Amino acid sequence: MPKDTASHTGIGASTKRREDVRFLTGNGNYTDDISVFGQAYVHFLRSDVAHGRITSIDTSAAEGMPGVVKIFTGKDFEAVGSIPCGWQVTDRHGAVMKEPRHPVLAYGKVRHVGDPIAAIVADSLAEARDAAEAIVYDIEELPAAVNMKDALKDGAPLVHDDLSDNLCYDWGFVEENKGAVNEAIKTAAHVTTLELVNNRLVANPMEPRVAVAEWNKSNDEYTLYTTSQNPHVIRLLMGAFVLGIPEHKLRVVAPDVGGGFGTKIFHYAEEAFCTFAAKACKRPVKWTSTRSEAFMSDAHGRDHVTKIELALDKDNNFTAIRTETLANMGAYLSTFAPSVPTWLHGTLMAGNYKTPNIYVNVKAVFTNTVPVDAYRGAGRPEATYQLERVIDMAARELGVDPIALRRQNFITEFPYATPVAVEYDTGDYPATMDKLEEIADLAGFAARRKESEAKGKLRGLGVNCYIEACGIAPSNLVGQLGARAGLYESATVRVNATGSISVMTGSHSHGQGHETAFPQVVAEMLGIDASMIDIVHGDTARGPMGMGTYGSRSLAVGGSAMVRATEKIINKAKKIAAHLMEASEGDIELKDGQFTVAGTDKSVAWGDVTLAAYVPHNYPLDDIEPGLEETAFYDPSNFTYPSGAYACEVELDPETGKVTIERFSAADDFGNIINPMIVSGQVHGGIAQGIGQALLENCAYDENGQLLSASYMDYAMPRAADVPFYAVDHSCQTPCTHNPLGVKGCGEAGAIGSPPAVINAVIDALNSGGHKVAHMDMPASPSRVWAAMQG
Amino acid sequence: MYAFEIERPTTLADAVAALGREEAQALGGGQTLIPTLKQRLAMPSVLVSLSGIAEMRGVSVNDAGLLCIGGGTTHGTVAKEAAAHYPGLADLASHIGDPAVRNRGTIGGSLANNDPSACYPAAALASGATIVTNTREITADDYFQGMFTTALEEGEIVTEVKFPIPEVSCYIKFEQPASRFALVGVFVAKSADGVRVAVTGASNNGVFRWSEAEAALSSEFSVGALDGLSVASDDMIADLHGSAAYRAHLVGVMTKRAVAGAK
Known part of the structure; x- marks a missing residue:
């Protein structure tokens, strides 16, 4: 367990993030920092209408413009594959989802504002943009399918002409539960019904997407530098399904990536275009997204419309949950879009509570909007939000304490098999709630409310719990659920002759601090200083095939692979040490970087053993090979289930509707923790994003499919002044029972747990001082709060 | 943005002359114009930067007791230098945008643009200020003529704003x-x-x-x-x-x- 000394750099040390030195001093190597000799620049001509038929497109004048290398349209990609979807959902009738073609460049029709119509490759970006203005084209504008309910009606405009309607799938989960759920609701003592919207978000990583591609004519090899959370996955998806390039001819590099939040998981048309064009133009091709392009081409998040019913018996025990959700897919199926409202959402509907009957129905809908896919939390925030809102609403309707109602229904025995097909391995929900009550000083709320009221303000307190399934996840299980990929992770531990170590991980760091936290694990296992260990990631040429970073999986899955590989290193190193000390392998112990022989004073240092591995003059060559490098692939047996309890206190100005967050407290159970400071930082960031969703962010389209919030002038991002100092605690630790580190993952928790806390607090404020508002949708922006107060 | 020439006059007279060129456009602090150019929503052939004109900068009180602010004076300077004379105005200037905006954006630029959400127009109108240009003086009541519309003629430059100081x-x-x-x-x-x-x-x-x-x-x-x-x-x-x-x-x-x- 953690050693509490200043020099300790292993597990439990709050080591400062080593990568921050280069990030904060302007020395990061982001994709846009990469330029390849002779590169040309691409500009995408994008649709400014949501839905239309391309009736003509003439590039001849543009082709003669100065600096133009080549101009591409959809026709040039007829023989090229469709941008693939990585997950196939089977609907409640046993049919597979509808899966329309997603061309690299629009052909025949444009289906959302921002859909690329043509791509101009030129010597400079300015020349490419000039040429784009010389392309003559006609789009016959068609009525757009924007609102999901309308898009499902008979006669609605068809996003894809070859489909019978805009319904991607109608999913029921668990279909066999349906009858019992309906019956339980019919016979319940009380049913609380809530209709809500989980607002559409734009991820807005600080670094926009970038792709630089080159093709080597001497060996027909391609290199793509791209802003990705999972370069190996991009290599597979783009190589195998779109461009037909085998892995050994395609290297994908994702260097420093300035934030992803999910939106950089997916394979995008622009990176496929650059790779294709590099060969077609025989020149490297570079694209850097503008912020305006990011708003209309990065996959968006959330966008669910839900009705949830919670049934309770006369003693306020939960007896059933029934939900109906419309989930927006946008115009095309982004890489993991179908999985988000289904397997990442329906499976979490039990939350922290022992509700015996649960049925989830999700209809996924095509609309003339930007594709929607995973965004920090992905499905789990949507599940948590509706569940924790309806519980709060039930407590208010029944006149009972919302915390007591939750406590009464907590799952307390583990493992716990939910009615929605997952098995929680461990947890302690009363403990996190106890901790929350302490750090949030809930007992002092009444006094603080009085202080606010004395200033003419309303004050509200919102509390909620969350659980998430992360550490995604067992390949055999996700395969049954429709994943077209495995979800193991890989690590290669390369011990160098002098004892320094490079760890190649298939996971990817784009802000999470892996370069600091991962070495702490290896340092702990070997008893050496973490500064001797570097993490290598983000390059398919440098490490084994890995699945990347999302779903709070890097430490739980990638870290476990690293542990397995390091165990192999230790086993082999002990054999070498035994040989050097002429002892039996079984007597060798490794502690603080020294190999000793039990019961003797013999020892050899870590560096002696590593040197012997590469200079094997005195070496057991008959038994083992020289060298000290091991690879492991780790595939977990279950998801991990972090959980927690959050509290938010808001002050609300009844004259303007403005809500300010006064206090925010988070008590999380992440199992074992490697670097507490990094964990706190991850929670802080997640909460800030959750506050953004709850109070500020709103991606809005008008009825014609025009994006109204297309820049920071209209899309409100949270800023430092919008968030309070947080009280976060992760001392409640029930270690994961099935991975070697006992870790659960912490990257998404803040974004999952915080929106319901904020809205519960806003609603609490709006039920004080004589006001009465049952529910309002996010974001609780001033004008919307004011409107809600007007009734 | 599209290609353009840039002129950097150091006197008002040179600026006026430069603005006489075809499709010339005055550039104040650039807080609106530069983003507009970057999005290719405007294509002037000549940008005439007003930021090098010393006679258009500064905050002073004249003999009539009016607070006189040069059209090229940044929000940051107004925030500091008007504080002793007209705290309400200085406070307004200190809350426009962020420090980067306040260090570039100018009062003349803001009033010439007359964005319906800008702060300075409220101060000028409530104060009963006078907008001084290279050719004339215009009362605030006559100057503001609707969203993004003012009494300014083509090529006219806001050289100074004179504020009566309220109680x-x-x-x-x-x-x-x-x-x-x-x-x-x-x-x-x-x-x-x-x-x-x-x-x-x-x-x-x-x-x-x-x-x-x-x-x-x-x-x-x-x-x-x-x-x-x-x-x-x-x-x-x-x-x-x-x-x-x-x-x-x-x-x-x-x-x-x-x-x-x-x-």
Whole structure:
């Protein structure tokens, strides 16, 4: 367990993030920092209408413009594959989802504002943009399918002409539960019904997407530098399904990536275009997204419309949950879009509570909007939000304490098999709630409310719990659920002759601090200083095939692979040490970087053993090979289930509707923790994003499919002044029972747990001082709060 | 952006001459124009930068007791140098945008652009300021002619703004959550001649004076004097960030707060 000394750099040390030195001093190597000799620049001509038929497109004048290398349209990609979807959902009738073609460049029709119509490759970006203005084209504008309910009606405009309607799938989960759920609701003592919207978000990583591609004519090899959370996955998806390039001819590099939040998981048309064009133009091709392009081409998040019913018996025990959700897919199926409202959402509907009957129905809908896919939390925030809102609403309707109602229904025995097909391995929900009550000083709320009221303000307190399934996840299980990929992770531990170590991980760091936290694990296992260990990631040429970073999986899955590989290193190193000390392998112990022989004073240092591995003059060559490098692939047996309890206190100005967050407290159970400071930082960031969703962010389209919030002038991002100092605690630790580190993952928790806390607090404020508002949708922006107060 | 030439005159006369060139465009602090150019929404052939003209910069009080601010003076400079003379105006300047905006953006540029959500138009109108150009002087009441529209002629430059200094004043804005421009901003200025109330951010017609509030406050300068008064929502902006009714409501709230905060 953690050693509490200043020099300790292993597990439990709050080591400062080593990568921050280069990030904060302007020395990061982001994709846009990469330029390849002779590169040309691409500009995408994008649709400014949501839905239309391309009736003509003439590039001849543009082709003669100065600096133009080549101009591409959809026709040039007829023989090229469709941008693939990585997950196939089977609907409640046993049919597979509808899966329309997603061309690299629009052909025949444009289906959302921002859909690329043509791509101009030129010597400079300015020349490419000039040429784009010389392309003559006609789009016959068609009525757009924007609102999901309308898009499902008979006669609605068809996003894809070859489909019978805009319904991607109608999913029921668990279909066999349906009858019992309906019956339980019919016979319940009380049913609380809530209709809500989980607002559409734009991820807005600080670094926009970038792709630089080159093709080597001497060996027909391609290199793509791209802003990705999972370069190996991009290599597979783009190589195998779109461009037909085998892995050994395609290297994908994702260097420093300035934030992803999910939106950089997916394979995008622009990176496929650059790779294709590099060969077609025989020149490297570079694209850097503008912020305006990011708003209309990065996959968006959330966008669910839900009705949830919670049934309770006369003693306020939960007896059933029934939900109906419309989930927006946008115009095309982004890489993991179908999985988000289904397997990442329906499976979490039990939350922290022992509700015996649960049925989830999700209809996924095509609309003339930007594709929607995973965004920090992905499905789990949507599940948590509706569940924790309806519980709060039930407590208010029944006149009972919302915390007591939750406590009464907590799952307390583990493992716990939910009615929605997952098995929680461990947890302690009363403990996190106890901790929350302490750090949030809930007992002092009444006094603080009085202080606010004395200033003419309303004050509200919102509390909620969350659980998430992360550490995604067992390949055999996700395969049954429709994943077209495995979800193991890989690590290669390369011990160098002098004892320094490079760890190649298939996971990817784009802000999470892996370069600091991962070495702490290896340092702990070997008893050496973490500064001797570097993490290598983000390059398919440098490490084994890995699945990347999302779903709070890097430490739980990638870290476990690293542990397995390091165990192999230790086993082999002990054999070498035994040989050097002429002892039996079984007597060798490794502690603080020294190999000793039990019961003797013999020892050899870590560096002696590593040197012997590469200079094997005195070496057991008959038994083992020289060298000290091991690879492991780790595939977990279950998801991990972090959980927690959050509290938010808001002050609300009844004259303007403005809500300010006064206090925010988070008590999380992440199992074992490697670097507490990094964990706190991850929670802080997640909460800030959750506050953004709850109070500020709103991606809005008008009825014609025009994006109204297309820049920071209209899309409100949270800023430092919008968030309070947080009280976060992760001392409640029930270690994961099935991975070697006992870790659960912490990257998404803040974004999952915080929106319901904020809205519960806003609603609490709006039920004080004589006001009465049952529910309002996010974001609780001033004008919307004011409107809600007007009734 | 499209290619353009840039002229950097150091005298007003040279600037006026340069603006006589075909498709010339004056460039103040560039806080609106540069983003517009980057999006290719404007294509001037010549940009005439006004930031090198020393005679257009500075804050001073003239013999008539008017606070005179050069058109090329940045918000940051106004925030500092007007504070001793006209705290309400200095406070407004200190809350425009962020430090980077305040260090580049100029009062002349803001007034020439007359963005319906900009702060300075409210101060100029409520103060009864005079906008001085290279050819004439224009009273604020004549200067603002609707959203992005002013009395300025082609090639005319705002060289100075002369503010009568009120006895007490205050500007309160309610920020639009995304842009942090004024969703509604109200400037209240009380002088011996009476009270003027100017509202920015709210109306489709740009900055306007709320005459009913002015009359009520001129007879009694108190928050209570505003009770029962409201502006009509007919001409108010309605968008993602608030309905017309919300903006009309906020005009009342912000006016009361400005009266309460006036000093």
